[in-house]
Amino acid sequence: MKRYIIRRFIFGIIVVGIVSLMIFLATRIGPDPAYMIASPGADEAELNSIRDRFGLNEPLPVQYFIFIKKALQADFGESIYYGLPVAEIVWQRLPATLMLVATAKLISLSFGISAGILAARRRGSMVNNLLRYFSFLGLSMPNFWIAMLFILIFSVKLQVLPTGGYGTFWHLLMPAFSLGWYFSAGYTRITESALLQVLNSEYIKLCRAKGLSEFSVVAKHALKNSLIPVVTLAGMNIVIMVSSAVAIEMVFAWPGLGLLMYHGAIYRDFNVVQAVILFISVSMVFINLAVDILYAYLDPRIRYD
């Protein structure tokens, strides 16, 4: 077990290294970053001073080494656009993103699990098919389009919800629903298949043979075991949610990491972009690592792979 954890941990570090190298190189392969930072028509002296200020004169490996060294101390440099340390801005924007993602998660999980139970209990029925198509609908519509439809219906036509911004519960509803719908489909599918598998197992037959009510069999005995894959998927999805919220945050002017990263990219504020993408990727690596270790702990067979 210990060897397995160490091995996975080293893998995780290597992956973080590759990710950081990619993100670093991405901002260096294009045209000279100094041109993007400088005002249009800047002369050579101005460009040189920018290169000096941002350390762009050093050879690439040295630049990367400095980037990593500083990143390890949570120093991602200064934002050119905001004039503040990047780490501070990311820290400020984090609560809005977490709030949005948590609410979307709650919505998608509660819908997905209940739909999954319904689907598993009534295979091939009308309700089952309707739910399947509802899920497919969520998977098929771009989330920012759902967001705009919500604005059309609830803000323009019915005038009950604000069109954007941040602050109250009412501001949270439309962004969270448009983000959550897509993910509910995955939970529906995985709840359905896991529940079906559990319902066919021996111990459920025993429960039935004991004469337990159908409700007790499903809700008390089967559901608990079939929720493990759902929770895993929910954990692994968190990071994907954060990244796919970019367009939604833009539509609703929601001040989260997505909007921060988007403005950073448009205003060529690459320190901000690097920091946000690196933060999200590293979180992804470590959540996956945690899931792997948890699984190995729960299921000894995995350790000997």
Next chain:
Amino acid sequence: MGSEIWKWIKEIWRRVPKVAVIILLLLIVTAIFADFLALHDPEIGDPRQRLLPPVWEQEGKWTYPLGTDTMGRDVLSRMIYGSRVSLLVAFSAVIIAGCIGTFLGVIAGFFGGWVDQVIMRFTDAWLSIPTVMFGVLMAVILGPGVWNIVIILGGTFWSRYARVVRGETLSLKTRDFVHLAKIAGCGKPRIIWKHILPNVFNSVITLSSLQIGIVIVVEASLTFLGVGVPPPKPAWGLMLSEGRGGLLAGYWWLVVFPGVGIGLLVFSFNVIGDWLRRYLDPFYRNIE
């Protein structure tokens, strides 16, 4: 011969999800024959016909069935040409991603050892990167353009193929027909080409049909964010971002129709992909 092909088509038609296949075929036909179907130029508008509503509303005109946008361009014609952009980008990106991923996956699975380690760590890294965000960054750096988007999406989405194909190759490698080929004196390239690749093909096709929907949505997102397909090209994502300005003024047709286009296309791919997954390869029932 002809009747046999006909029989084969009929046999397949009996099993496919019909609604999705019909929608997809219609959209492909629309994309191919856009030049004949569109009533107006998709890029040049008529300034006297600005912001006309769809035909069934008051003030709607039959010459502009789905209305016009702020520059007086016909929404229907832009929708028709938009299907071409979406399909072109999606197919090219998925083909690029599929080729890169399959190649790396086969190499990693077949050769094992440190080759496998290196390729799989890169795959892990690519899987951890937030797709949309990295896409925005790359699009800003490479500049706007249809082919830049294709390269970005193809260069991002290969990781899933690599992982699935590697797994398949690992199990194929231990099968008897590969051992026999080795004994018969087949070289490694020949074993890969003749015995491994044909057998991973089904999984690659299944995965592609599931990936293509995501690729379409990501392309639309990047274009919507203003870093993808550049104006004045008729792309659905671009129409949505242009229509967003008229949202509060109530010009709903600028936002609703392009989204319906994306939704229908992705929906049909998702349904077909889901069917393929169950039909072609029972092993991949649990692919997400």
